[in-house]
Amino acid sequence: MNRYPHQQGIKVHYSPLEAAIRWSNLLEQEINILVATAQMADVCADTLPLWPVVGLNLERLYDAMRNGDLPYGNAGITTKDPALLDAPGLTIRHVDLKQWMAKTYPDQKPGFLFDELERQLHPVINLDTVQALLLQIKTLETQLSNRAQHRQPRPVDCSPNLPPRAETTYLNIVGGLLTLLLGQSPSGVRYSSFNTLASVISALIAHHNGRPGITERTLRAKFAEAKRQLSAPS
Structure with a gap:
């Protein structure tokens, strides 16, 4: 900037x-x-x-x-x-x-x-969209965790997850956005100036540091899940 x-x-x-x-x-x-x-x-x-x-x-x-x-x-x-x-x-x-x-x-x-950063992004991509999706995922996970704790008075070892349909939806969207951020058109024109996943993560952290879910560890984990989900048979 x-x-x-x-x-x-x-x-x-x-x-x-x-x-x-x-x-x-x-x-x-x-x-x-x-x-x-x-x-x-x-x-x-x-x-x-x-x-x-x-x-x-x-x-x-x-x-x-x-x-x-x-x-x-x-x-x-x-x-x-x-x-x-x-x-x-x-x-x-x-x-x-x-x-x-x-x-x-x-x-x-x-x-x-x-x-x-704004000039680097392809017109159909908005980093705020990715951040909002991750925030929604984090919020739902927290809500499910709180519900599990309320139902179980004793400590339990559980890893609350999103409902399968909601999780699949969010991961597909995040994976699709990543494909655009790091991909190119059939004619070979890159959709954005981001060349690696690390550069996308760095940009997100630079723009939204401190927001829930915006950490390198969480972003890498969620992006990896999104890529696996998008490559899985439908």
């Missing part, structure tokens, strides 16, 4: 042109673009022949704002006043832009909106 956000041009809010420049990965040319468009009454794809990608992304942003898909406002204050779409103070908040981008263009993750 970049320790110096200003180097990526990260701001609390952006003008549509600033957002389009960053989306197009042309931050180093921002001054030239802003100078070239300073006297233009209408900045659009047709008026940006030297930077066609910026023009395209700018039109995408305006289209989203006009259709109510992307919140906008004035000087960082969100409003729904359509008159602002032609005002010089039109802005888009960083958090709104990131949420819209993740939903509308999940395959595009510009560095000013998404950190390194």
